[in-house]
Amino acid sequence: MDWFPGAGPLLLTAKLAAITVIGLLIVGTPLAWWLALGVQQNKSRWHGYVRVVVEALVALPLVLPPTVLGFYLLMAMGANGTLGQWWIGLTGEPLAFSFTGLVIASMIYSLPFVVQPLSNAFQSMGRDWMEAAWSLGANRWQTWLRVVVPHCRAGFLTATVLGFAHTLGEFGVVLMVGGNIPDETRVVSIAVYDLVESMSYGAAHKLSLILLGFSFLILILVYGFNRRWSRL
Amino acid sequence: MDWFPGAGPLLLTAKLAAITVIGLLIVGTPLAWWLALGVQQNKSRWHGYVRVVVEALVALPLVLPPTVLGFYLLMAMGANGTLGQWWIGLTGEPLAFSFTGLVIASMIYSLPFVVQPLSNAFQSMGRDWMEAAWSLGANRWQTWLRVVVPHCRAGFLTATVLGFAHTLGEFGVVLMVGGNIPDETRVVSIAVYDLVESMSYGAAHKLSLILLGFSFLILILVYGFNRRWSRL
Amino acid sequence: KNGAGTSSHKQGNHEGLPLRVAVASNFSPTAHKIVTSFEAGTNAKVSISSASSGKLYAQIKQGAPFDVFLSADAIRPDLLVKEGYAVAASNRVYAHGRLVFWVPGVSGNESTCRQLLYSGQLTRVAMANPDVAPYGYATRQTLTALGLKNPVFTLIFGENIGQTFAFIHAGGVAAGFIAASQWQLSNRSGCAWEVGTQYHAPIAQRAVLLNRASNNALARRFLDFLHSSKTQAKIKASGYLLGDQ
Amino acid sequence: MLVCDISLKRDEFELKMAFEHNGAGVVGLFGPSGCGKTSFLRALAGLEPATKGRIVVAGQTWQDDRAGINLPPWKRRLGLVFQEHRLFPHLNVKNNLLFASKVRRLSKAQYSWPEVLELLDLQTLLERKPGQLSGGESGRVAIGRALLSDPDILLFDEPLSGLDAPRRAAILPYLERLHEQTRIPMLYISHQMSEMLRLTDRMLMLSAGNITADGVTLELAYQLDTNLLSILEVELLHWDQQSCIASVQSGADVLRIWSPQRPTSKHFRVLVDARQVVLATQLLEHSSLLNQLACKVEKVIPGDDGLCLLNLVGQGWKLKSQISLLSLQNFGLIVGDKVYAGVKAVILKGN
Amino acid sequence: MLVCDISLKRDEFELKMAFEHNGAGVVGLFGPSGCGKTSFLRALAGLEPATKGRIVVAGQTWQDDRAGINLPPWKRRLGLVFQEHRLFPHLNVKNNLLFASKVRRLSKAQYSWPEVLELLDLQTLLERKPGQLSGGESGRVAIGRALLSDPDILLFDEPLSGLDAPRRAAILPYLERLHEQTRIPMLYISHQMSEMLRLTDRMLMLSAGNITADGVTLELAYQLDTNLLSILEVELLHWDQQSCIASVQSGADVLRIWSPQRPTSKHFRVLVDARQVVLATQLLEHSSLLNQLACKVEKVIPGDDGLCLLNLVGQGWKLKSQISLLSLQNFGLIVGDKVYAGVKAVILKGN
């Protein structure tokens, strides 16, 4: 915060986005898998319905305005909320206005951007290559690493990019659940927002440009490497 | 606004979301197509670079906080902005604070959610089925309708759902560009936001519930039909 | 380069067109009440657009179709006048905000409530962002005056005073500085300390007539109505101090 | 009518094919794996944008670089059976079959739905999705889809390779008849010489993207199969329906050959397998050999595996015979000796 | 060693297969398109979760419903060549080939990389992606991938169907040798009877999901091919290296048959094609027919196409001969007549 008003928030944002995306990939991948391929084996009608409901639920956080979603999340995570009380019982710390709370909120809000592309990728891959890998002795884990992941590379890439970018840009939820605490929950999106609100347009432009340039660089690198790799 | 505070905004939101998604599909589909399959024919290195840059640009609006993006869009579309002045010259109407302006802003913000899933779907489809369709006499348009669209159904569905839901929930950009004018640019997300801000929590809960229930219904229907169709 | 004036295609008050009032979020519940009685008296239609004062300011400069601007501060109306977007003569304070320190979970009188600030019992206190919101700015002055410039508790910043209240309401924070108007609207549980005006500079909220409505009689009537003693009484009852001191 | 003179360059592969074909007869493409057969069909179909040259089919110019003509694939009226079938996975079998008739807006008269269904035994599969078909079933659907597209030319890429012998035996005559009835040109890829002999009249032998041989299938096959086949040009004298035996003139001799149908033309060719030619130094009486032709040993080609090949010259014809070295030694045969060649009456292919 | 007794139900199809096989010899699966060959291989490989029953391979129980055993596919050590090849599109040919050795952590000694590369002629393809291969090339890679996976059993689903004759001719002996060296069981699907005869010792004939016949390939083929093949069980008396002729005892007669290598066992079978058996009412002298065997006409089966089939009984052997009706009439042959059967010396398959 000393040499430049955006440094603290930028680092915090990068951390939040990275952790959120990693968390989302960890949570979203099995969910997407189940949505795409899990039900085929178990053909009962009932499973089909459950799947449709889950699919709809995943997209649902999107339709609420971020601030409003944040409000409800805050109610859940607050001292009187179920989640909040459970968390306090567990860790002794409150969940609301903590970095962990921020990560959870971001994850809920960005979940569909990760689950949907992955689910599509898994679905369009089908079982053929997995069967081939199994028949060659690759167990689930090896098949996953050596066949599914490279095969669904585009899906993972899209999931990561959308999840990352959306977490960078999101601030409604983050503001509500995080409370704009410097170095703890003040991410760069809130910082830019504050600058705009307080009419510090010059600093706002500067920070926006840095954010854009930085993101553009990352995206170029990611997409460039992807092209490289897919050409190999 | 008479019988229920949310009726006007709800209708407006549905209209905005529908038009935005349709517009996004119209704009995003060729873009996604070009990203996925356009470059293969023209193998020059240069095209590859352009593609990477465009890919990165599409995701870029995401990383700015919606309000900040809205601020810049407002500056562009406003009375003093280039786009705004050009628009006034063209139509005599201002672009900012109009429904059209809202649609444009929403489209820019939700573009990646439509382009990315489509691009992935096109890419994983490849050219094989198109070649088969061509060899059977289907021209580009027929191939598109009879092969590409059904084949990339999951991609289109995801694009539509993410685009629609995100437009429903987005309010930062919309508030900034639209100006929260009742019956013109006050969409439901802003209405809920207002209610929360002005401490009308009861009404906010009610409107949120309606929004959620309504969206859930739509999503269930969409996913349900999709399952039906894919089983046929 | 008066954007608002030149580009407006709906200049003046034509029949059937509603009067458009831009209201800072924190005043919007009170504004709704005022508008309702104004409409009843004049048979005119008034539409309220609320957002943060900062947003409204930016929008007005970009030609937003607002006739009257009720800001949460004095800075933005003054700027609008200076930059030529608003009618100078109309720029008047319509209310002064009042701060309340509120601890909903604890019962007690004002002084016990105030003592809680020093007790160390509170780990977090919510307030509006001082860089953005006038109430936040006043809160910071208050904290300084109370010798709490570096308090033991963590300050949780709301984007504006509405969000600050939401923090407390949602159970995220146990205490916070909110607007008296909000406290009036809430169920007033727990204890509260009404921060006196001696702790901070007045939170002057100014209203201006915007250029596009300079010839709009209805807009002028609305401003007159706003400053009328009957309305001012209503504003006071909602938790504000009166306008022109 | 098919005229084509095209070239196609890939990184490590170059295709260069020039030939003409006038409607009559099926053209076979034969060559080792990777020699460019599929690439050629794709180039014809307009699926390889890098293709250069000229293609004219049924009087219509599909591609002509000099005239700046290059029809897109869907304007090239062809029925293509892909090597990997490429059924549309989102459509059931029925809609796969009807795809072309829908997009080309064919009237019912233009295609023979029930006939194709029966031929390919598709009736029970109509409601299935391609993912629920066996390999051979999907191949049959692919053939049906191409046949029902009312094409000006048929391009078949190993269409029968996944099918059992009885099904092959059912489909091949249909393709023969189809060709004879409609006279549309047909390019046929297969690795089975028996299919080539049965179905094609002309064969292009490919190697590394080039035509290495181009000619009558029988003759090429004769050259190919390490010279174990010989061809007799014969003229039909008489065909007896009851015994299914045709008497034919070959040079100065009369042969009797078995033919279940009356040969369609007066002049045709008979293929004789050298392994089935029995040699004798005297006329063998009381044997089931219908034909015994006097001839001279023209050449003896001993192999290193106990067998040898003899080239025989008769009066106006040539024949080969493969016998064991032991028999050769028993006979003491040398070049110029007079022998009798005994041939059982088997007709392989008439033209 | 392979024991299997499984069933698999689908909507319109039910597979029921029970058989045992003890290491020696390749088992062929033969049957019409859609009869369940691929489904059976998939069931063995554990790729059909609905499979019920018991599978034991090389002493290891892969599935046993009663014992609650059901190994996942990757624990079943098999080398499967899929009908559609299924090369991994994201890996180049080299990494496709090495896939199994990587995931199974094979040491170099366990697989014969250079040998397989050369056999299948893959050297030039190693850096290619599967999308850049021709049909036959990808088939070769698929075979290579399965061979290099160090399996306990090989499951081949029409592996050679897209390959040209010379390549088939190169690969088949390798598979034969492979089998003989490693003694791992091998299940082989093909629609080409010639491949079956060449490679398999035992054949299961399938129809609609059931085994309709199970036996020695030669004998089944004999029954199958509208009875045009007959088998002689013979005992080796002598093999002459120079003339490549083996003298063998069949019943009371001695036959001379051509065999470029010394037969590996004393007792073996000789396959004779009825179309190559010449009949004579007298001993034919001065002919290249190495064998002329006295026998009796046991049965005359006239066809409706000018040909007829005769069952002949010799002293301890049986043979069939196909001749034209004309020859039959010329001879005036009836059941019980004494004839001489002339056979050129061709050995098709020894065991």
Ligand SMILES: Nc1ncnc2c1ncn2[C@@H]1O[C@H](COP(=O)(O)OP(=O)(O)OP(=O)(O)O)[C@@H](O)[C@H]1O
């Ligand atoms: N996924 C599936 N769902 C439903 N039915 C299937 C599926 N796969 C195959 N079948 C059916 O099961 C039967 C057996 O198929 P299978 O693939 O085993 O045949 P096959 O003997 O390998 O035939 P081919 O020689 O044509 O490859 C066929 O009737 C086929 O239509």
Ligand SMILES: Nc1ncnc2c1ncn2[C@@H]1O[C@H](COP(=O)(O)OP(=O)(O)OP(=O)(O)O)[C@@H](O)[C@H]1O
């Ligand atoms: N997409 C591609 N990119 C690069 N090279 C290719 C591609 N497709 C095929 N080839 C190469 O072009 C050559 C010709 O391939 P093609 O498919 O025409 O062979 P083919 O004669 O059909 O062989 P097969 O009998 O095995 O199907 C081969 O060397 C092949 O490796």
Ligand SMILES: [Mg+2]
């Ligand atoms: Mg090919």
Ligand SMILES: [Mg+2]
């Ligand atoms: Mg099969």
